[in-house]
Amino acid sequence: MFRAKLFRTSRQPALMGAAFLAAVVLVAGAAKEAAQDIPRDELGAATVKHQIEVLDKLMPQKDLDQVPPGVDPIAWKALIPEGNAMTPERIALGKKLFFDKRLSADGTVSCATCHDITRGLTDQLPTSEGIRKQFGKRNAPTTFNVVLLHTLFLDGRSPNLDHQARQPILNPVEMGMPDGETALKAIKDDAEYQKMFKEAYGREMNFEDVGRAIAAFERTLVFLDSPFRRFLDGDENAISADAKAGWDLFNGKARCVSCHHMNPSNPLGTDNRFHNVGVSARHQDFEGLASEALKAMKEDASEQKLDELAVGTDMSELGRFMVTHNRSDIGSFRTLQLLNIGITQPYMHDGSMATLWDVMDHYNKGGEANPFLDGGMEPLDLTEKEIDQVVAFLFSMTDDRFKEENQRQFDEQKARAQKERPFRDNEMAARRTLGFEDRVKAESSIEKQEGAK
Numbered sequence: 001m002f003r004a005k006l007f008r009t010s011r012q013p014a015l016m017g018a019a020f021l022a023a024v025v026l027v028a029g030a031a032k033e034a035a036q037d038i039p040r041d042e043l044g045a046a047t048v049k050h051q052i053e054v055l056d057k058l059m060p061q062k063d064l065d066q067v068p069p070g071v072d073p074i075a076w077k078a079l080i081p082e083g084n085a086m087t088p089e090r091i092a093l094g095k096k097l098f099f100d101k102r103l104s105a106d107g108t109v110s111c112a113t114c115h116d117i118t119r120g121l122t123d124q125l126p127t128s129e130g131i132r133k134q135f136g137k138r139n140a141p142t143t144f145n146v147v148l149l150h151t152l153f154l155d156g157r158s159p160n161l162d163h164q165a166r167q168p169i170l171n172p173v174e175m176g177m178p179d180g181e182t183a184l185k186a187i188k189d190d191a192e193y194q195k196m197f198k199e200a201y202g203r204e205m206n207f208e209d210v211g212r213a214i215a216a217f218e219r220t221l222v223f224l225d226s227p228f229r230r231f232l233d234g235d236e237n238a239i240s241a242d243a244k245a246g247w248d249l250f251n252g253k254a255r256c257v258s259c260h261h262m263n264p265s266n267p268l269g270t271d272n273r274f275h276n277v278g279v280s281a282r283h284q285d286f287e288g289l290a291s292e293a294l295k296a297m298k299e300d301a302s303e304q305k306l307d308e309l310a311v312g313t314d315m316s317e318l319g320r321f322m323v324t325h326n327r328s329d330i331g332s333f334r335t336l337q338l339l340n341i342g343i344t345q346p347y348m349h350d351g352s353m354a355t356l357w358d359v360m361d362h363y364n365k366g367g368e369a370n371p372f373l374d375g376g377m378e379p380l381d382l383t384e385k386e387i388d389q390v391v392a393f394l395f396s397m398t399d400d401r402f403k404e405e406n407q408r409q410f411d412e413q414k415a416r417a418q419k420e421r422p423f424r425d426n427e428m429a430a431r432r433t434l435g436f437e438d439r440v441k442a443e444s445s446i447e448k449q450e451g452a453k
């Protein structure tokens with residue numbers, strides 16, 4: 001717990017930046033200095049100009065309104081909501097909005113600040129920094145492939161991208177606009193926008209269409225082309241022997257596939273359901289938080305309030321419970337997608353794990369004990385070699401267009417894992433200490449005894 005806290009305090013961008021540079025120089029050597037040359041703005045994201053150049057190179061700007069390669073055309077049709085058919089005009093408008101800092105209260109933050117194309121469409125921070133140096137409580141997931149998810153946000157509180165895209169603009173710790181009208185005012189006098197909105201939706205500018213256009217742009221961000229994908233398609237040599245062994249473990253001894261469904265028709269590696277895998281269980285008084293949350297939501301049941309509580313307060317840890325109010329959902333989060341996982345560190349809803357070795361150590365000991373832990377979580381007793389193999393497999397799922405960054409991350413994470421493994425607990429992994437149920441029972445009987453004193 002102590003180490004996790006240490007890690008969290010180091011999230012100031014300047015420190016992170018310095019650590020990042022030091023790590024690159026130390027670990028990757030002079031040959032891979034390119035990552036340092038990226039021009040960055042004051043919050044640490046690559047500049048808008050640079051990001052757009054990178055994006056245009058990765059995704060040639062034609063046919064973006066067509067079914068993306070690798071997606072089934074019939075499935076695609078079902079993913080596009082009524083009233084927001086994909087058109088080049090809508091995509092172009094959404095792209096402009098995605099990069100526009102004027103949509104934030106102090107003009108410093110855009111969607112691309114936290115979803116930076118040079119960082120796997122995340123900010124590579126434990127938790128995100130929004131306007132006025134405020135940090136939220138959640139790690140920014142990637143916006144790659146979000147069109148294929150069934151619900152959005154880590155607790156699934158948003159049903160679709162058109163709806164989701166409006167929330168960060170209004171969230172006080174993210175972009176901080178008080179309401180949609182104020183957000184609109186910031187761009188309303190721009191003649192180019194007036195023209196683009198007319199062409200895209202054929203009506204006056206409005207806040208709903210801001211969300212729709214951003215969503216149309218996000219639906220183009222499909223990145224499915226990985227060595228692992230080619231392996232699944234029959235190319236035996238697309239991934240290493242270690243990665244192949246890791247894939248077998250993923251489906252067998254390591255039990256990952258029970259939540260991270262992975263097959264040609266479901267390529268993201270998520271069951272789109274919610275589970276408590278015990279990520280931050282040790283830090284939280286779940287029961288106390290839950291009653292606090294119910295009280296707060298009774299006073300204000302609006303979706304804006306829910307967004308505010310989920311992102312900006314300790315109630316973030318309650319996960320899916322904030323949406324359903326079911327006790328069984330306490331501490332549950334949506335199974336995260338695994339594609340491009342090599343380039344979106346740190347990991348988990350609170351960004352508490354710096355490397356994929358940490359993630360494996362967490363699962364190997366069966367997660368963190370808590371009364372709401374998913375029944376599928378058990379100690380795995382994986383050997384060091386097996387852990388390395390699953391990690392090799394995880395790194396084989398990054399889109400080919402990010403091959404270099406993926407390799408750089410692999411080297412950097414490996415070096416870090418050789419120095420520290422804060423989540424490792426071999427005793428627990430091999431069940432040489434008390435199993436979970438026993439431990440939870442033991443802990444609660446200790447609490448009772450203490451309470452009786």
Ligand code: HEC
Nearest residue numbers: 110111114128129130138139140141152153154165168174
């Ligand atoms: C200050 C950083 C920040 C900004 C700015 C920001 N996001 Fe995010 N984004 C996050 C975080 C943190 C989450 C996770 C929140 C949660 O799950 O409750 C998230 C979640 C998402 C998701 C859901 C992904 C998933 O796997 O469910 C999408 C899509 C998304 N953001 C798109 C956007 C768009 C579009 C904008 C601009 C309108 C935007 N974000 C602005 C940090 C940010």
Ligand code: HEC
Nearest residue numbers: 254256259275279333334335336347348349359363374376
């Ligand atoms: C019981 C269901 C379940 C099992 C089993 C499971 N996962 Fe997960 N996985 C999740 C959930 C839920 C999350 C999000 C948890 C959170 O953020 O608190 C997650 C998160 C992750 C992440 C972090 C993703 C990110 O972007 O931060 C990785 C990597 C991962 N799992 C890999 C694995 C591997 C490898 C295995 C097998 C050793 C595994 N998972 C087993 C449900 C599961």
